[in-house]
Amino acid sequence: MKHAVRFELKKKDSCTKARRGCVHTPHGSFETPVFMPVGTQATVKAMKPESVAGLGREGAHVILSNTYHLYLRPGHELIKRAGGLHKFMNWNRAILTDSGGFQVFSLGKMRKISEEGVRFQSYIDGSYHMFTPERSIEVQEALGSDIIMAFDECAPYPADRSYVEQSLELTTRWLKRCKERHKNIDQQSLFGIMQGGMYKDLRRRSAEQIVELDLPGYAIGGLSVGEPKELMYEIMDDCVDLLPSEKPRYLMGVGSPDCLFEGVERGIDMFDCVLPTRVARHGLAFTSRGKLNIKNARYAEDFGPLDPDCDCYVCRNYSRAYLRSLFINGEMLSSMLLSEHNLHFLVRTMENIRQAIEEDRFTEYKNEFYDKYGQF
RNA sequence: GGGUGUAUAGCUCAGCUGGUGGUAGCGUGUGACUGUUAAUCACAAGGUCCUCCGUUCAAGUCGGAGUACACCCG
Numbered sequence: 001m002k003h004a005v006r007f008e009l010k011k012k013d014s015c016t017k018a019r020r021g022c023v024h025t026p027h028g029s030f031e032t033p034v035f036m037p038v039g040t041q042a043t044v045k046a047m048k049p050e051s052v053a054g055l056g057r058e059g060a061h062v063i064l065s066n067t068y069h070l071y072l073r074p075g076h077e078l079i080k081r082a083g084g085l086h087k088f089m090n091w092n093r094a095i096l097t098d099s100g101g102f103q104v105f106s107l108g109k110m111r112k113i114s115e116e117g118v119r120f121q122s123y124i125d126g127s128y129h130m131f132t133p134e135r136s137i138e139v140q141e142a143l144g145s146d147i148i149m150a151f152d153e154c155a156p157y158p159a160d161r162s163y164v165e166q167s168l169e170l171t172t173r174w175l176k177r178c179k180e181r182h183k184n185i186d187q188q189s190l191f192g193i194m195q196g197g198m199y200k201d202l203r204r205r206s207a208e209q210i211v212e213l214d215l216p217g218y219a220i221g222g223l224s225v226g227e228p229k230e231l232m233y234e235i236m237d238d239c240v241d242l243l244p245s246e247k248p249r250y251l252m253g254v255g256s257p258d259c260l261f262e263g264v265e266r267g268i269d270m271f272d273c274v275l276p277t278r279v280a281r282h283g284l285a286f287t288s289r290g291k292l293n294i295k296n297a298r299y300a301e302d303f304g305p306l307d308p309d310c311d312c313y314v315c316r317n318y319s320r321a322y323l324r325s326l327f328i329n330g331e332m333l334s335s336m337l338l339s340e341h342n343l344h345f346l347v348r349t350m351e352n353i354r355q356a357i358e359e360d361r362f363t364e365y366k367n368e369f370y371d372k373y374g375q376f
Numbered sequence: 377g378g379g380u381g382u383a384u385a386g387c388u389c390a391g392c393u394g395g396u397g398g399u400a401g402c403g404u405g406u407g408a409c410u411g412u413u414a415a416u417c418a419c420a421a422g423g424u425c426c427u428c429c430g431u432u433c434a435a436g437u438c439g440g441a442g443u444a445c446a447c448c449c450g
Binding site: 045106154253254271273281283297332 | 405408409415416
């Protein structure tokens with residue numbers, strides 16, 4: 001049977017491991033490397049779907065949503081009855097759903113891990129819910145996303161070697177159960193997730209185990225969980241190549257501008273991150289000259305655009321002074337405009353990266369970007 | 377004109393029977409945020425405790441006068 005998702009590798013940079021490709025899904029294709037905006041609760045916070053579709057020059061063609069959150073509320077069965085996640089949220093392009101694996105990490109004390117799965121306590125009403133690999137796949141099937149992620153354990157940092165080792169082995173066993181349970185491979189594609197924490201040999205072992213299962217795509221999980229960036233880059237130096245070059249490689253949860261460049265340079269094709277939308281709601285903008293905190297007093301009477309080099313809707317129409325005024329008055333338009341700008345900035349930067357790879361000048365573009373952006 | 381009450385951070389207020397001014401809220405200033413429990417969180421600055429006199433070893437706190445404001449009565 002034909003896989004729902006297929007990767008087409010178009011070009012490789014001659015100096016670095018950067019690649020240019022395209023992922024084809026039942027809900028259209030997206031060019032890679034790609035940044036996927038995050039819409040955890042079936043919405044990219046503060047953004048209308050048509051605005052997401054209009055980001056950058058070409059628009060965003062894939063977003064991420066979350067299995068655990070939608071399972072809790074409004075419920076995957078409800079979304080299925082609504083006609084699936086795409087229809088429910090009015091997004092007819094590709095959707096990738098995270099499995100709930102990250103919540104094993106982020107929900108901290110509110111869960112208990114066993115061989116069977118994870119017992120979560122709902123942060124909404126305190127009720128208990130058993131999530132297993134099978135359950136995660138069932139829920140993602142009901143949601144109808146194009147790419148579904150394996151249910152994994154995202155280990156914390158720092159973590160003992162023995163803990164990470166057991167966690168990685170558990171993740172592999174769970175991946176096998178996910179694959180076993182996943183039947184509609186012509187409608188949805190399951191991506192496996194590498195773990196192994198900050199231990200290179202464990203990363204290698206994890207990669208070997210999951211690659212053997214011959215899935216249509218692979219992700220690197222368990223990075224950007226609090227470790228220094230240099231350490232993350234060092235781990236990536238080693239482990240990206242362990243994933244098959246003919247499959248898309250997805251670095252989960254990463255999305256600061258510098259990390260995108262560093263990831264692409266090491267052969268990553270897909271990224272997702274809440275950072276641009278979260279920091280936007282907290283008043284921080286990414287600009288070509290670096291981070292800009294809109295609540296700083298010095299912007300009170302700055303009537304220029306957020307980023308003079310940006311051509312987004314926000315920069316074309318609003319001043320820093322206005323955006324600051326919105327923010328300090330607690331107006332929701334502040335979140336909307338800053339989210340749109342930040343997402344545009346990352347989506348546009350990725351478009352530039354893709355073009356640079358096509359023209360075989362990725363490193364040149366990266367240096368150009370870094371020079372202008374300054375300190376991260 | 378008389379009575380009553382209030383006066384402490386930029387604002388709104390805690391501060392018991394005197395013992396170095398408050399983990400107070402908001403505001404202000406700054407920072408953090410990376411598969412979203414996050415329109416969140418953290419830190420900092422900022423005061424002749426209205427003025428004067430008195431009681432006391434010691435007064436934001438007790439007494440008196442003044443001033444300002446609020447309300448009530450003429």
